[in-house]
Amino acid sequence: MKPVPIGLVGAGAFGLFCLDAFAEMPEVRIAAVADTDFGRADAAAARHQAKAYYSLDAMLKDASVEIVALNTPPFLHAEGGLAVVRSGRHLFAEKPLTLTLEEGEILLQEARANRVRLTVDYVMRRNPFWDATTRLRRDGVLGALLHMDLINHAAGLDLPPSHWFWEREKSGGIWVEHGVHFFDAFAWVSGYAGEITGVQSFARADGAVDRVECLARFGAAAAHFYHGFTHSARTEQTTVRLTFEQGYVTLREWVPTSIEIVTPLSSDLLIDYLPSEAEPVETTPTGTFRLISRAPEGKSAVYRACIQAGMSDLARAVREPEHSLSVTGQEALNSLRLAVQASR
Numbered sequence: 001m002k003p004v005p006i007g008l009v010g011a012g013a014f015g016l017f018c019l020d021a022f023a024e025m026p027e028v029r030i031a032a033v034a035d036t037d038f039g040r041a042d043a044a045a046a047r048h049q050a051k052a053y054y055s056l057d058a059m060l061k062d063a064s065v066e067i068v069a070l071n072t073p074p075f076l077h078a079e080g081g082l083a084v085v086r087s088g089r090h091l092f093a094e095k096p097l098t099l100t101l102e103e104g105e106i107l108l109q110e111a112r113a114n115r116v117r118l119t120v121d122y123v124m125r126r127n128p129f130w131d132a133t134t135r136l137r138r139d140g141v142l143g144a145l146l147h148m149d150l151i152n153h154a155a156g157l158d159l160p161p162s163h164w165f166w167e168r169e170k171s172g173g174i175w176v177e178h179g180v181h182f183f184d185a186f187a188w189v190s191g192y193a194g195e196i197t198g199v200q201s202f203a204r205a206d207g208a209v210d211r212v213e214c215l216a217r218f219g220a221a222a223a224h225f226y227h228g229f230t231h232s233a234r235t236e237q238t239t240v241r242l243t244f245e246q247g248y249v250t251l252r253e254w255v256p257t258s259i260e261i262v263t264p265l266s267s268d269l270l271i272d273y274l275p276s277e278a279e280p281v282e283t284t285p286t287g288t289f290r291l292i293s294r295a296p297e298g299k300s301a302v303y304r305a306c307i308q309a310g311m312s313d314l315a316r317a318v319r320e321p322e323h324s325l326s327v328t329g330q331e332a333l334n335s336l337r338l339a340v341q342a343s344r
Ligand SMILES: NC(=O)c1ccc[n+]([C@@H]2O[C@H](COP(=O)([O-])OP(=O)(O)OC[C@H]3O[C@@H](n4cnc5c(N)ncnc54)[C@H](O)[C@@H]3O)[C@@H](O)[C@H]2O)c1
Pocket: 009, 010, 011, 012, 013, 014, 015, 034, 035, 036, 037, 040, 054, 055, 056, 070, 071, 072, 073, 074, 076, 094, 095, 096, 121, 122, 123, 177
């Protein structure tokens, strides 16, 4: 397959990480980088032997670009996304899709009308440990799914008070900017779109909301989400725990790098679901078994691979129009719907 030329707009913290991930992929070629900060655009473009532009509009005049990776802050996604799809380019959208449901619906309609493909960079969807959990649930290996719990102590202390993340008009707030990842992942794992049943939030002394919590249900599974942007990179910690009739699944780190299964079932039933060789099975005093499968390459490499898998899926859809995307715009809209509900 001839590499699909991509242009990235927003060469900030995450944009640079994405560019390095894309640069390793044979399926795509970095053709252009745009940023309103001239220095960032020039430096990122030079690093990847690409053309530098100082606005999205200028980049969209470059006929060689087929996919646009939209890495600007969230409040610019609706306007930027519309410009991309109306120009006939395919869109690799950073989350959140948009800040509001109305904007998201218009963006999807315009993508359809302009016959372009659109996906969202939901990295959990490409993560081997989330994927193993989803396959275990779909095959009913551990019995029915009863409860899902996310505890996310995130590195908010590393974001200065002036960062757009703390301004709800720019980020959409914690549920929209960040929670969408986990609303989408829980919907995927459970097989249900989900609904929010209760919410609370906490603000710091300067008024910025830094902790949010909600209860939800996904079909017959109860769910709890907590996000606290109260830690630094040194102490951040994320744990997802799923309770099934026949055992417990735990995913650790916000981009999981391991899966732990505790169950009385034989490990023979589980081994084929695990992404990497499981460590020796240990018998606990209650007669259950503990299986742990880890990614030896570490979080950064797993994260990069998740981004690459998303872009690879879109590049394939661009070259093979019958290819179904694994993360659709409609799914992005569904998770945004839960985030908007939780923000009210
Ligand atoms: N999928 C993930 O795992 C993940 C992780 C982190 C961030 N993100 C998302 O990535 C996006 C970017 O986040 P970030 O942390 O890199 O932000 P950032 O503030 O570090 O970078 C944003 C960049 O966009 C540029 N920019 C601003 N307005 C622009 C405009 N009108 N035209 C062109 N460039 C413009 C800025 O100069 C900056 O370089 C956000 O939507 C965020 O939610 C996703």
